[in-house]
Amino acid sequence: MTDQPSPSGSTLSEAETFLAAHPEIEAFDIVLHDANGIGRGKIIRRHELLSFYKGGRHLPISILGLDICGEDVHETGLIWDQGDGDLRAWPIPGTLVPLHGTTPPRGEVFMCMYDLDGRPMSSDPRHALARQVEALAELGLHPSAAFELEFFLLANERGPDGRVQPAADVLDGRRSAKTEVYSVDHLHGMMPLFSDIYAGAETAGIKAETMISEYAPGQYELTLHYRTDVLQAADDLMRLKRIVRAQARRHGVTACFMAKPVESYAGSGMHLHVSLCDAEGRNIFVEETEGQWSRPILHALGGLRETMGESMLVFAPHANSWRRFASQSYAPVSPSWGVNNRSVALRIPAGDIRARRIEHRPAGVDANPYLVAATVLAGIRRGLEQQIDPGPETTGNGYEDPGDTQPIPTCWRSAIAAAEHSAFLREALGPDMHRTFTAIKAAEYARVARTIPDVDYDLYLHTV
Known part of the structure; x- marks a missing residue:
């Protein structure tokens, strides 16, 4: 993945500083919130965090077109109308935190979806709030x-x-x-x-x-x-x-x-x-x-x-x-x-x-x-x-x-x-x-x- 400036404003130094301060953390929940407010994403290992901050993470566009059960809603236009292609999710600055009481120790970071050219993906709820x-x-x-x-x-x-x-x-x-x-x-x-x-x-x-x-x-x-x-x-x-x-x-x-x-x-x-x-x-x-x-x-x-x-x-x-x-x-x-x-x-x-x-x-x-x-x-x-x-x-x-x-x-x-x-x-x-x-x-x-x-x-x- 080619490194590019983060459109969310996140910086590699934030991740580096966090890792240095928390050597015990082994993995991270990376979480994107859909229209229903449900957290969707992945759990990545510690060594993957820096690459996430360097270049974001590809996720299918359909992740923002799911119903409450996690099934595709074709009428959103986000599924086969666009070939269910990947967009890129980027970490949200300031949301990288440790999780309390997890075994083994984990962290968490929220992310937002962007088009591949860096424009905010317009079906991401957090971007709707940012617009207002x-x-x-x-x-x-x-x-x-x-x-x-x-x-x-x-x-x-x-x-x-x-x-x-x-x-x-x-x-x-x-x-x-x-x-x-x-x-x-x-x-x-x-x-x-x-x-x-x-x-x-x-x-x-x-x-x-x-x-x-x-x-x-x-x-x-x-x-x-x-x-x-x-x-x-x-x-x-x-x-x-x-x-x-x-x-x-x-x-x-x-x-x-x-x-x-x-x-x-x-x-x-x-x-x-x-x-x-x-x-x-x-x-x-x-x-x-x-x-x-x-x-x-x-x-x-x-x-x-x-x-x-x-x-x-x-x-x-x-x-x-x-x-x-x-x-x-x-x-x-x-x-x-x-x-x-x-x-x-x-x-x-x-x-x-x-x-x-x-x-x-x-x-x-x-x-x-x-x-x-x-x-x-x-x-x-x-x-x-x-x-x-x-x-x-x-x-x-x-x-x-x-x-x-x-x-x-x-x-x-x-x-x-x-x-x-x-x-x-x-x-x-x-x-x-x-x-x-x-x-x-x-x-x-x-x-x-x-x-x-x-x-x-x-x-x-x-x-x-």
Whole structure:
């Protein structure tokens, strides 16, 4: 392979320095994230790392056209239309890290796909986010962001009723079927696992912060430190999911990132907190007088409200995603906005005025954070450029607010149709990423639609 300058900005010296600092590491996971947010790639040996940094790694173009099961979706145009040829993946600067607790010791590095001439491959989700960051930079604006990670810890075995059940405490085997929301003592039973999660995050350079027992048995939330680089914020979320899953497995339980794994309890969200700074580093969402909202934050809310309906497929990409949206479930059911109100879709959190931001609440934890962030930034940009009025604030119970003139889809099928016909989403993701994503979702819908679920037999086998 002929060496060439890395289009991602990665350098050979980064790899050389890392290898010198970590002589114990024997292999590396090299990970590319597809439209569904699934990490795909290879495990390479230590001696292969330098060649990866010198010349990238050839991977088939079809790797970005796979469905949730890892099967080709021909409608993406990324398979036989292009002969399933190789493109070149390059390491992302700053993502080369050791992995905690692996035997033998391994490292990990994220990568992005590029055409052979070095242009960003336009069906790579991370490039879609980079485009939106660059578009805001052209306006002199720079976003900062952080995601929240909600997840379940489940037992590896199903319960007597055949359904998933909360994991027993890894400390002493106790099991609770109670909600336990905000219980600190309940957290103690999982502390050996949580300690390994924090250690894994620290080893990877991620500032994982508060752990909460959430609003369902076996559900937890882990917050992340605010980043001035949105791409890094999305990288953090992707890597933290891998850390949680790996450490849970080491402790004999299953980390679940389905949006709604338990029908009678709240689902898991992936809230995105975002703010914008100008060229001087001033947060443009900050109001001059507390509570008298700035025009930028109102216009940003307006853009997000106006584009939410056609963007819902990004925020709720799977069949299970749509089971999360229910009244009084802490998941929004209309494009409402409010202040210090967890029943709305777009929330201005309480707190220090200098940290003024928007909390975007529709996305489930099963969504792809690169695409979520790209779509949110594009919605904010539209609101700012067109000076869109967000309409009246929702006060009180947001589940009683129909969202007036801005409805959102009520099911997965209508969300797919809305996304397919959305000029906004085509611009937000880029035409190729838009085609790839919607084709993959349509194929997934067809797979689910032709599958006969157990409930059909329960309702109809002996009755119709």
